[in-house]
Amino acid sequence: MASQERSVLVLYGSETGNAQDIAEELGRLCQRLHFESHVEELDATDLNALLQHQLVIFVISTTGQGDMPHNSLLFWKKLLRKKLPPNCLSRLRYTCFGLGDSTYLKLDQLGAATFIDTYEADEQFPDGIDGSFIRWAEDLKKHLLEHYPPPSGLEPIPEDTILPPRWSLGPALNALSEKIQEINVSSLSINHTNATPTEPNLPPPGLLPIPAGWTATLTQNERLTPQEHWQDVRLASFDIPAHPSGERVRCVPGDCLTLYPKNFPHDVQKLIDLMDWNSVADRPLDLSACKSLPHNLYAPASCTLRDLLLNNIDITAIPRRSFLKNMSYFSSDEYHRERLLEFNMPEYMDEYFDYATRSRRSIIEVLDEFTSVKIPAERLLDVFPLIRGRDFSIANGGTSAVHPSHESSTRVDLLVAMVKYRTILRKPREGLCSRYLASLLPGATLRVSYKHVLSPIHGTANAQRPLIAMATGTGVAPVRSLIHERLTHPFPAPMIIFFGNRNRAADYFFEDEWRALAEDAAKKNSQLLVFTAFSRDQREKIYVQDLVRKEAPRLEKLIPQRAIFAVCGGSTKMADACKRAVFDPFTENGDEETRKEMLRAITWWQEIW
Template sequence: MAGSQRSALVLYGSETGNAQDMAEELGRLCARLHFSTDVDELDAVDLNSLLKHQIVMFVISTTGQGDMPHNSLLFWKKLLRKRLPPGCLSQVNFTCFGLGDSTYVKFNWAARKLVRRLEQLGANRFFDDGEADEQFEDGIEGAFSNWGERLHNHLLEAYPLEADQSPIPDDAVLPARWSLAPALEKIKDSSNGHHTQDSEPMVTGPPPERPLPIPDGWTATIVENSRLTPDSHWQDVRQVSFDVQQRPAGEVLQTNPGDCLTIYPKNFPEDVHRLITLMDWTSIADVPLVLSLCPSLPRNLFAPQPCTLRNLLLENVDITAIPKRSFLKSMSYFSTDEYHKTRLLEFTQNLYIDEYFDYATRSRRSILEVLEEFTSVKLPAERLFDIFPLIHGRDFSIANGGATSPSGVGTRVDLLVALVRYRTILRKPRQGLCSRYLASMPLSSTLVVSRKPVLSPIHGSANAQRPLIAMATGTGVAPVRCLVHERLSHPNPGPMLLFFGNRNREADYFFEKEWEALHSGGKLEVFTAFSRDQDKKVYIQHLVKQQADKIASLIRQGAIFAVCGGSSKMADACKEAVFEPYKSAGEPEERERELNALTWWQEIW
């Protein structure tokens, strides 16, 4: 099939936005080959949609313990319906690209489960699936680029163009998928190109406190924002606590261990003003926009009405993100300097992927900084959503049992937040968007948050009777604390072991008094490793090996393992410290089967 019949559907299941970015890139790839292309999240389509397209492409990440992303759970339930006949998808030609992290036991399971189920229903693979590993030297970007290049060549061969057609060249700008042009044209029509600002826009201070219309959101008030580490310590770790208000109908937020509270950060006015000035958007930045005039808008755009271009930049558009290669390519289209254009395009080529990583990823350059460097680039405001990424909510593991707030109304939620500050080869200190946002918020500030439920639960009365072996480093102790609280709420919980590691006891022993009290009361065995407190570094995996006999006994009692922290090396080392002694102490094949059946719950970030 060719010409007008060429159609492609690109679907993504994404947690942090990486799979979505890659799906959008696949959409552009197909558009350049003259496919009529739709790109959307998995939960937005039904199974009949798969039958209406010549080819279907899936990009899906694995989250949690081999789980499907939250925005693909409804689609997955549809696929699993028992009444579906085996050949119902026999007309579907598909391929799949999976994103995963090989430090997890169930690496890339979401993609593999999806492919297996599609094939059970008769779907046919038209191109070999691809997989990316967060641990790859070139990251997931490198794996995706290589796979995408091979896919492009296959599509040209398997779905040839008409005789009078040729691919749309890379140096040609594709039509905008989402355009602000109708809303901006309304401004020009109503003001004849002139607008007088009644008052000076806010260009300094903290982000606005205006609530965002988050679907299924909860209004929360900050009641604690206290630093747990000494002021002299290199890392600022805080306990940030919220009182989450009950809803007007009386509904109260309920939480479980492993749940996350999602915070939606905003940009700072001075950064937004720098961008507006740099892009020559000053004359249109503060005029009200009627977004309903736009034929389509990005999914997950949470824009209060009324709004302006400045509002969108403050609250919705991520101008501090590390630029993807697709962003740099978009910049090249609007550069008036040949050197700038050539340099930007080099970053997008597979041959120069190392240069891209050195320039953007390793140095942690922000979009704003890149635009300030390539001053010849003037991006059109109507392409705002087509070029810039949206701000994604940041997930933080809930660190307490979701107790009723002291006011007696609503829910108290504790978070353990390490503020992201660091230096790179650029020397200028880097700071995470959400870290800066939270640090700027005084007590009593109000914002809208959402709850992300755990997908592989290890709580509940039955699980509480099983032994728990928790291994946590740094702020990874937050979900462990929540789980311990929950287990203690059930009668006669099983034995609990906590292996906690960090750099210094005096600076980094989070919730020390709680752990010591539980240890003294015989409710929790605590083993600590503070790597910098002695000449020879000691890590938690060393302590785990020392307790091999005790751990082996608990494995045979159906123990739950929880491994949480910010290092994939730590997770691998802990797994080895558990698995190797256990396998070597008995019949290898039998022990291997027992280890494969373990409940191994892991959260690494």
């Protein structure tokens, strides 16, 4: 049990890693003020643990329909238990930094009180989430210094002083028994990948030890767009067999399959050369010797540094501010050190954006520019980000998700746009997962995980409500899944799809399938209509929201039937435009209060990325 005296617990709920990174930064801020600092994900925390710390800071992002992140759901259920006494958290002093709407965190109802005002940041703010956080963190620091000053005689640890590592590979690098040293390193790497060696410049083919993971076999990796088209969009299909227990994946609309990409050997070797790690890169590591390891490190106890770099470390990510700051501690050049620290100063936020985010520089590229930086191998897990799984909406559902010849397996379709582009630096870029997926051939096996939809809009009852779906690009994937599922029910309500992309000839995904599904709907005394907007096929650009507004009289008849509206793909800007295209005409053509009441009865479901 942690001592409550000068102890701060920082809890995060995160989908993309932004909230986790901010939580880690807050943990370091408190550590510099001589607090005993603990950073954990919400689901790893028991309610009793909240009372074992003097202060608790929540960092929570929202997802989908303002839902809690997946790694916060268990914690949320604990808070909602009816048997909890009203004042069970009366000793809790907390605050919250929200990335989006976090008003659902109703700790006050259980007696808790804030020690500093909570804050909700938004990407739409002028200075974005980073700028908002820097200002809020500075206010937090001032409050802590004033109301919870360090013990007598202690000054805050200066920013230019490096903190002890939270996770160190030192014990793993040093714990080499004679028996381990005799192991052939190449055979150890093969054992880690659980497969025979592959071509020199392809990611290792082995299965990662992902808890609650499933083994999936790639059966199809088909390009849907023409070869000469600027964008490579693929339909990737996987077969996922049932567990020996008989449990199998059951697809429903809105669910996601999570893929875990790997790095390419030549990128890993470049980093090893830059950091001067060649002497230790292939020495066996005993991770069991480490006191603690990151929660989401999917690696076996016996591996090598090269194995970790290939399978677990995100070396091509855009560096966060915290990474650049950590780089500064290991620079032997004063100018490099000052430049790296500037990126963390509020007055240089624009420069950080231009240098890292706008130009999409990768960690390897930054280390190649700041050649004076030599990060010790034992600091690998403390400085570098881990590869996070990438979530993809499933594009099939209902009976189409059952393997045609093996009912114990599940077929999962993903519609994936390969991320490949040039930045303002004119350098070609590829997304890590896109590049990894493009390298896989049918028959390849990999470990995946499965995320269930948090706000479902499928099922028998929902199938009796009209569906109006608005999708752009690969956002049509969950719409396809939803249409498949609805057609498994008798007499589904009318369905309308508004689909937008650039060019009909290249970007009209599932065109022939929509016709076949419309015929299936007609057989069930239902209706499936598809309206398309291809913005670049004419001089005047036409977007999905333009079609929605044009069809306002048709939607006016469906809204009173508690229609379901699904907006997928695109951006928040596109989703907002679609909402205005639905709401504005409807409220203008009748009694405003009556019509607003009808709009409150609809379901507005978004999946935006």
